[in-house]
Amino acid sequence: MAGSRLRADPTLKPVLTGLLGGSFNPAHGAHRRISLFALQALGLDEVWWLVSPGNVLKPVAGMAPFEARYASARKAARGAPIRVTAIETEFATRYTINTLRKLRRRYPKRRFIWLMGTDNLAQFHRWRGWRQIAREMPIAVIARPGYDAIALASPAMTWLRRWRRQHSQDFIGAKRSAPALVILRFDPDARSATAIRAADPDWFRRATLANQRDMLTHRPVTASAKARTH
Numbered sequence: 001m002a003g004s005r006l007r008a009d010p011t012l013k014p015v016l017t018g019l020l021g022g023s024f025n026p027a028h029g030a031h032r033r034i035s036l037f038a039l040q041a042l043g044l045d046e047v048w049w050l051v052s053p054g055n056v057l058k059p060v061a062g063m064a065p066f067e068a069r070y071a072s073a074r075k076a077a078r079g080a081p082i083r084v085t086a087i088e089t090e091f092a093t094r095y096t097i098n099t100l101r102k103l104r105r106r107y108p109k110r111r112f113i114w115l116m117g118t119d120n121l122a123q124f125h126r127w128r129g130w131r132q133i134a135r136e137m138p139i140a141v142i143a144r145p146g147y148d149a150i151a152l153a154s155p156a157m158t159w160l161r162r163w164r165r166q167h168s169q170d171f172i173g174a175k176r177s178a179p180a181l182v183i184l185r186f187d188p189d190a191r192s193a194t195a196i197r198a199a200d201p202d203w204f205r206r207a208t209l210a211n212q213r214d215m216l217t218h219r220p221v222t223a224s225a226k227a228r229t230h
Contacts, residue, residue, distance in 0.1 A: 014111035016043065018140070019103070021050040021096065021116075023193070025064050026072035026203055030191040034142045035082055038115050041168045041184055042140060046081040047115070048216065049073050050099065053089055062197055068204035070221050071212060085216035096230050097129035100136050112137045118147040118183070124156035127230035134160060138171065138180040145188045 018038050024031065027049070035047040051070045054063065064072075066086070073084040093099040103112065114137050116124070121141050124130050133139075139160070141151070151157060163179040165171040171182035196203065212221040 014109055015045045016113065017107075017110045018042065018044045018047040018113045018115045019050060019100070019137075020047060021052060021099075023054075023063065024049065024051050024069045024073045024076075025062070025193050026069060026196060027076035028072075028191050028193060028196055029076065030189040031073075032076050032080060032082070033189055034117070034186060035077075035115070036080060037186055038113075038140055038142060038184060039081060042113060042171065044113065046083060049077060049082060049084045050088060051084060051086055053086075062201070064204035067209045067212060067221060068207040071207040071209055072204075074212070074215070083215040086214050086221045087216055089222060090217065090219065095128040097127075097132050097136065100133060104136070114139045115142065116140075117142050117144045118151035119144050121151040121156060122147055122154050125154060125159075130156055131159065134163075134179040134181070136178060138178050138182075140168075140171065141181065141183045142186050143183060144186075 018035065020031070020035055020038075022031070031049070035049070038044065039047055051066070051073050053066055054060075066089070070084065070086055077084050087103070088099055091099055091102050093102060100112070100114070114133065116139065118141055127133065160179060160181045163181050165180060165182045168182055168184060171180060213219065214221055
């Protein structure tokens with residue numbers, strides 16, 4: 001059967017890729033830890049960090065230049081199976097749903113899993129085409145302290161609950177279909193970009209910006225795209 005041949009031929013096996021989007025303002029160790037945790041829990045081959053040109057759901061004040069945020073992500077991902085990409089600036093997409101559809105078209109041999117924290121799940125219903133995002137690819141949610149209750153009571157979770165898998169093993173079996181959702185329990189990590197900015201508001205001025213290249217497309221990193229509207 002075709003399915004048996006697909007499984008028997010390792011060259012046809014899709015590469016399982018987790019997608020973590022965000023401002024990374026700046027990226028830090030907690031981003032790395034949750035990415036490696038998701039990678040192990042879900043059996044992913046690698047994780048891509050999609051550094052957003054901007055996010056209208058976050059205030060403009062305090063948002064560091066794109067190139068500095070990208071540099072911080074490269075530094076935080078160093079030595080890990082994480083690829084940092086500015087591909088949204090190339091796509092010039094304004095909505096996450098459009099970014100994900102373009103990624104799937106460009107990389108048809110990969111199977112993508114959308115990664116998000118419970119803080120994002122709590123406001124997921126505010127994203128343009130959020131139901132379409134859920135239908136586009138499975139979603140793995142990493143629990144964050146202080147957000148679980150509001151996330152589980154959110155409009156998006158009310159809709160997604162019917163497709164929730166209780167264990168990562170069940171979710172792994174559902175990777176071929178969407179919607180599918182799993183909530184991964186993760187030990188608390190107190191680090192946050194907000195706290196880092198409060199302690200060091202000029203962190204971005206020390207970032208090394210020269211000759212940066214995208215880890216995915218290998219193109220020079222620029223900030224030509226508009227801010228993303230989720």
